[in-house]
Amino acid sequence: MTAKEIRQAFLNFFEQKQHHIVPSAPIVVKNDPTLMFTNAGMNQFKDLFLGEAAIKYSRVADTQRCLRVSGKHNDLEEVGIDTYHHTMFEMLGNWSFGDYFKKDAIAWSWELFTEVYKIPKEKLYVTYFEGDEKEGLEKDQEAYDLWKQYVDESHILPGNKKDNFWEMGDTGPCGPCSEIHVDCRTDEEKALVNGATLVNADHPQVIEIWNNVFMQFNRLKDGSLQSLPAKHVDTGMGFERLVRVLQEKTSNYDTDVFQPMIQFIAEKSQIKYGTDEKTDIAMRVMADHIRAISFVIADGQLPSNNKAGYVIRRILRRAVRYAYTFLNFKEPFLNQLVPLLAEQFNGVFDELISQQDFVQKVVLEEEVSFLRTLSTGIQRFERYQAANNLVEGNFAFELSDTFGFPIDLTELMAREKGWSVDLAGYEQALQKQKDDSRAATAIDTSDWIIVNADDQSEFVGYDDLEIETEILKYRKVKAKGKEQYQIVLRQTPFYAESGGQVGDTGRLEDHSRQFWVDITDTKKENGLTVHFTDLLPDNLEGKFWAVVDEDKRILTEDNHSATHLLHAALKQVLGKHVNQKGSLVNPDYLRFDFSHFAKVTDEELAQIEVIVNQKIRQNIKLKEQRNVPYQDAIESGVTALFGEKYGDFVRMITFDDHFSKELCGGTHVKATGQIGSFKIISESAVAAGVRRIEAITADKAEQYFLYQRKELGHLKALLNGSKDLSASVQALLDENAKLKKEIEKSTLERVGALKHEIVHHVRGINGVNLIVRHIDLQSADAIKNLAFSLKDMIDNLFLVFTTEIEGKPGITVMLSDDLVKKGMNASNIVRELGKEIQGGGGGQPFYATAGGKNPAGLTAVLEKAEGFIPG
Numbered sequence: 001m002t003a004k005e006i007r008q009a010f011l012n013f014f015e016q017k018q019h020h021i022v023p024s025a026p027i028v029v030k031n032d033p034t035l036m037f038t039n040a041g042m043n044q045f046k047d048l049f050l051g052e053a054a055i056k057y058s059r060v061a062d063t064q065r066c067l068r069v070s071g072k073h074n075d076l077e078e079v080g081i082d083t084y085h086h087t088m089f090e091m092l093g094n095w096s097f098g099d100y101f102k103k104d105a106i107a108w109s110w111e112l113f114t115e116v117y118k119i120p121k122e123k124l125y126v127t128y129f130e131g132d133e134k135e136g137l138e139k140d141q142e143a144y145d146l147w148k149q150y151v152d153e154s155h156i157l158p159g160n161k162k163d164n165f166w167e168m169g170d171t172g173p174c175g176p177c178s179e180i181h182v183d184c185r186t187d188e189e190k191a192l193v194n195g196a197t198l199v200n201a202d203h204p205q206v207i208e209i210w211n212n213v214f215m216q217f218n219r220l221k222d223g224s225l226q227s228l229p230a231k232h233v234d235t236g237m238g239f240e241r242l243v244r245v246l247q248e249k250t251s252n253y254d255t256d257v258f259q260p261m262i263q264f265i266a267e268k269s270q271i272k273y274g275t276d277e278k279t280d281i282a283m284r285v286m287a288d289h290i291r292a293i294s295f296v297i298a299d300g301q302l303p304s305n306n307k308a309g310y311v312i313r314r315i316l317r318r319a320v321r322y323a324y325t326f327l328n329f330k331e332p333f334l335n336q337l338v339p340l341l342a343e344q345f346n347g348v349f350d351e352l353i354s355q356q357d358f359v360q361k362v363v364l365e366e367e368v369s370f371l372r373t374l375s376t377g378i379q380r381f382e383r384y385q386a387a388n389n390l391v392e393g394n395f396a397f398e399l400s401d402t403f404g405f406p407i408d409l410t411e412l413m414a415r416e417k418g419w420s421v422d423l424a425g426y427e428q429a430l431q432k433q434k435d436d437s438r439a440a441t442a443i444d445t446s447d448w449i450i451v452n453a454d455d456q457s458e459f460v461g462y463d464d465l466e467i468e469t470e471i472l473k474y475r476k477v478k479a480k481g482k483e484q485y486q487i488v489l490r491q492t493p494f495y496a497e498s499g500g501q502v503g504d505t506g507r508l509e510d511h512s513r514q515f516w517v518d519i520t521d522t523k524k525e526n527g528l529t530v531h532f533t534d535l536l537p538d539n540l541e542g543k544f545w546a547v548v549d550e551d552k553r554i555l556t557e558d559n560h561s562a563t564h565l566l567h568a569a570l571k572q573v574l575g576k577h578v579n580q581k582g583s584l585v586n587p588d589y590l591r592f593d594f595s596h597f598a599k600v601t602d603e604e605l606a607q608i609e610v611i612v613n614q615k616i617r618q619n620i621k622l623k624e625q626r627n628v629p630y631q632d633a634i635e636s637g638v639t640a641l642f643g644e645k646y647g648d649f650v651r652m653i654t655f656d657d658h659f660s661k662e663l664c665g666g667t668h669v670k671a672t673g674q675i676g677s678f679k680i681i682s683e684s685a686v687a688a689g690v691r692r693i694e695a696i697t698a699d700k701a702e703q704y705f706l707y708q709r710k711e712l713g714h715l716k717a718l719l720n721g722s723k724d725l726s727a728s729v730q731a732l733l734d735e736n737a738k739l740k741k742e743i744e745k746s747t748l749e750r751v752g753a754l755k756h757e758i759v760h761h762v763r764g765i766n767g768v769n770l771i772v773r774h775i776d777l778q779s780a781d782a783i784k785n786l787a788f789s790l791k792d793m794i795d796n797l798f799l800v801f802t803t804e805i806e807g808k809p810g811i812t813v814m815l816s817d818d819l820v821k822k823g824m825n826a827s828n829i830v831r832e833l834g835k836e837i838q839g840g841g842g843g844q845p846f847y848a849t850a851g852g853k854n855p856a857g858l859t860a861v862l863e864k865a866e867g868f869i870p871g
Contacts, residue, residue, distance in 0.1 A: 003243045003257045006117075007063055007092070007348070010237070013112050014061035014094045022057075024349065025645045026299040027065045027088065028308060030498070032526055036308040037067040037296070040168060041093035042213075042234045044645065047526040048097050049173040049215055051229035052456055056648065058099035063239065064091045065349065067292055069311055080285035080322070083204050083244075083251035087315055088292035090239035098230035102178075105212045105233045106146045109180060113210070117246055123183050125199050125206075126151055129165055129176035130158035135225070137165070143178045143214070154196065163200045166213040166234075171445075173228065174219050180210035182245050205250065209241045220447045253284045260344065261287040261337055268336070269327040282326035289319035290337040290363075297359045298351045300581060300641070302687045303366050316363065317370050317404040324374060325409055332367035335360045355579075358595050358689050365688030370404060377403025381410070386419045393425015400426075401433065444478040451540045454490055457529055461493040461504070462624070462667065465548040468511075471540050484520075487531045493548050494531055496524040499644075500583030501560055501666040504553055509545040510537060519546075553667065554674075555587035558698040561622075561669045562612065562678050563592050564653060566693065567639070568660035569611040570594055573604050580641055581690050585666070589681070589696050596691045600683050605693075612678045615659065619673035623654035638663055677701045747782045755789050762794060765869050768819065771799040772865045774858065778805050780849075787814040787847070798824070800833070800865040802858040809837040809855040813848050820845045822870070829868050836860040 001009070011021055025044035029035040035043060041064040047053040067088050079085050096105070113119045126147050131139035139158070147156045158164075159179070167174040183195035184205040198206040213234040217225040240252045247255050253262065265283045266273045273283055296312045297303075303313035316334070323329040338360040342353040352359065377399055384395060391414050399405035411421050451471045460467060470490045477484050487508070497503035503522035508531070510516065521532040537544065563583055570578045574596055582593035600608075627649045634640065638652055639662045646663060653664045655672055669675060676698040686692045696704055715725060722728040754775070763770045771790065777783050783803055791797055791814050799814040811833050813826040820826075830848040834840045839852020 001117075001246055003239075003255065004348070006243055006246055007090070007239060009116055010092045010112070011061060011063070013116055014059075014108075017059070017094075017108060019059040019061040019094055020057040022060050022062045024062060024064045027067050027295050028299040028301045030644075036311065037069070038064065039066055039068050040064075041066065041091040041236050042095075042168065042173070042215075045095060045097070045234075046168075046173060047528065049228060049232055049234075050218065050526070052526060052528050054456060055097045058097050060095040060097070062093055062095075063348075064093060065295055066091050067296065069292070069315060079288050080281045083253065084207060084238075084241055086240060086252070086288050086291075088288075088295055092235075092237040092239050092242070094233070094235045096233035098232060101231050101233060102142055102212075102214055103146055105214075105235065106143065106150075106178065109210055109212060109235070110150045113180065117242075119182065119245065121151070122155075124151070125155045125157060125181045125183065125196060127157045127159040127164055127179045127181070127199065129178070130160060132161045132165065135161065137161075137176070137225075140164075140176045140178070140214075143176070147178070157196055157199055159200065166211065167219060171219050171221055171447075173215050173217070173232075173234075174225070175214045175216040175234075177211050177213040179208050179212070181206060181208050184245060184248075184250065207241055207245075208238075209245060210237045211235065221445065222447070253287065258284070258287045261290070261340055264337065264340055265327070268333065269329065271327060278326050282322040285322045286319050286327075286334060286337070289315050290334060290341055293319070293334075293363060294338055294341055294352055294359050295349070297362050298355050300644075302362060302581070302690060304687075313366065316366050318406070320367055320370050321374070321404060321406055321409065324371070325412070330371070332364055332371065334367055335363040338363060355595075358579075361597065361689040362687055373403050374405075377405055378413075381413055386414075386417070389417075389419045391419055391421040393422040393427070394429050396421050396423075396426040397429035397433075400430075446476040448473045448475045448488075452490065457488050458491045459493075459495075459529055460491050461495050461548065462626075464493045465550055465553060467491055467493050467546055469544055469546050470542075471537075471544065474536065474540070483534075485533050485536050487519075487533060487536075488528060489531065489544075489546055491546075492522075492529050492531070493546055494519060494522040494529065495548075495553070495667050496522045496529045498524055499664065499666050500563075501556060501585045502587075504548045506546070506548040508533065508537065509547060510539070511543040511545070513545060552587045555698055555700075556585055557667050557669050558675045559587070559590035559696075560585040560666050561655070561672065562616075562675050562695065562697045563590050564655060564660045564662055564664070564668075565612045565615050565672065565675075565678070566590075566592055566608070566695065567594070567662070568655075569608045569615075570596075570693075572611060573607050574600065580639075581686075588700060589694055591692060591694050593686050593690055593692045595689055597689050599685070600691060600693070605680055605683060609678065609680055615655065616672045616675045616678060618656075619671050620655045620659075621671045622668055623652075623657075624668070625652040625654070628652050633663060637661060674698075677705075679704055747777065747779055750777065751782050751786050751789070755786060755793075758786075758790065759793060765866065766871065767796060768798050768869050769794050769796050770866065770869065771797065771801075772862050774802045774804075774862065777803065780805065780810070783810075783812055787812055790814070791816060791846075798865075798869060800829075800862070802861050804855050804858065807855065809839070809852050809858050811837065811841070811850040811852075811861055813843075815846045817846060824868070824870070832868075833861045833864060836864065 015021055025038055027038050029038055029043065048055055065088060069087050079087055113124065114121055128143040128147065129140040131137050144156060164177050166177040181199045183190065195206055215232040215234050216228060218228055220226055240257055243255045243257055244252045249255050262273050262283050265286055271279050273280060293312060293316050301308050301312060303309055303316060319334055323333055339356055342356040346353050381399065391410065396407060396410045399410050400407060407426060414421050450473045454472050457472060469492065472488045472490055474485055474487045477486055494504040494506065495501065505521060506519050507516045508519055517533045517535045517537055519531045519533055523530050563585060567580055577595060579595045581595055584591040630646055630648055630650050633650050633652055640646065650663050651665055652661065653668055654661045678695060678697050679701045680693055680695045682694045684692050716722060719725065719728040758771060775783055783801060787799055787801065790799060795816060796818055797814065797816040798819060801812040803810040811830055813830045815824050815826045825845045826848040827842045827845060830841050830843065830850045834850035834852055836857035837852030838854040839850055841850025842848055
């Protein structure tokens, strides 16, 4: 079976078992502060396990894109080294939300493996939870008894809490699990060692491929277990491992999931795969990493220097480092794998083929940038002087952290010079960075305290900005030393930060309306609306008025609706290729990122502004449609954003059926006239193929125009009320240019006079011609010209000038080539002299400059200069 056939067989099997097939959630997590990436199939269903959302389908199956490169589940350093770890992988899953439990889950997993996939029963081992006395958890006798119906008892093995009790983190849904392992060894190997002894022993050919998690508990902050409202089944099966087993390969990388890319890399590098372990690892790393990189970018996360963007940049740079070091790819190559990957997932995850050009361009630009950085790092290493032939740990860490060098590359370059690396010092520096990062982002979250029991909270903020409500639950959170509370309301008018729109603020008033607490922010967590406050109300059980800050909401809506008009205008002016790549909408301004491969010209920006303002003046009424079937919305021509998770029913926002129609959960103006006016204030590049427009609307736009009018009036006054400002300013510029030329001419004449004067005051010391003096010139270029002129005139020259330009002290050092050859270095000299003026500098061995803060030190500079002449 091919990989595509294997995947489809899984989905078909569970569809026949009355499971609803759902699409993969985006790999980038947007509404869960505990996760950056989807790292397990259950992530998108966490709110269902906790009883915080309504269950639409009690049985579900899917294939979920997952990424494990950070946090508790971090496989990055094993990727490419072994045969079965990956950054991005597919998790095939079947789910029961309060429907079937252990009996059906076990029966169906066995049926699929042995009857559909035809895996020989004697190859399979199953495990069950043996219990844990400390936790007060009993052996999972039910799972054991169920397995006995299908499996010989010698192939049913107990597992400890580490292996057979699944938890997604320190807190959250969890429960005992039952795994299926397959023994892929040869008959000869099996005869020598019993496969049962190799289960969960990290043997590369005895691997877990199915995990039935019986979700029964919620782990609280104090470590205790609380029963969930209902029992669920959470199944995870590693697709890449399954393909390996069914295609009878010894490595995931030998299957048709990875081989097309590996063979393409081998062909382009002219290195055969399977001939050398180092080059094999490099090819596996590249074939694996491009999957994670491409899907994360397609889901809307661009490489950057923080959070999720930094993680993906790190993965990309790891791939490029391996290609550079072991496959001799000195030019960008990784991006060439994107079309191959997109075609491979055509019909499975179509978002990649839809954005192929964009993703490839982003990868290319990242490669170009990193290869430049890598080259700079190599030059830095070449200049490094190792004391006692030992590369300091801090320097090795700097190469890793700043220039992307893996420690093994630093060790390789060190060995070529006969040096070694202080690995203990490197590890210490690395650990310090991890500890500092962990401390900076640590959030201490208490358990929820229930006030009024209810299944879920309801958002009513599209229609109301003030309602009567109750508190369902609350908890305390502490981050960066600040304590706050999070509150969940039965009904809330507060919009939670999502889709680029900031969360609402406002007040939670007691029923008498005499006392209140301020709501400082509103965010989503697993679909739950969470309100942030610095204080709690005195009586939590009473009725409350939830009141949104109306002024802030209205201004935010102005900017949000303007982004929809802007998006449509961009498509009209620049082309249909334009797609939203990110946005920020708050009361003060809007920021809109979009795919486009060139700078937007001033003429295009003006045209876009005109279109948006025309739509505002037309006062187009908002057409809002809620609970529209997703497929119906797509067929109507609506704009949907890549990387967003849409349910079966969606909300459509339309301003003119023929202009702007988007899927959106945010809040909007009732008619475009409310926006008032629209003004673009900047256009810039964000990343390869991504541009950014920032704009203002409503009162901020009015303030902008008033300020511009005031500035124009001030300028007119300065120009004596000139009616033609452009001509008056041009006349001033022409006059200024003329005066500059006259000053330059005067300065050149002065430099010429100084040059001839200085030549007569050269002192000879130990064969060196010394010039040391303070120069009263107010032009750095003039001083440089003077120094170079003297170098051409005088042999064995050692020149030190001090200057003071506009109150700032400066030093210039010039050396003749003969003195440089004898070991003198202008850059070293100027750095030492710079200490006298509380500054620093550098340059070339023959010419260097320095600046500082202390003009009083210039006298000491002149006094010290002679001391640098060799005795």
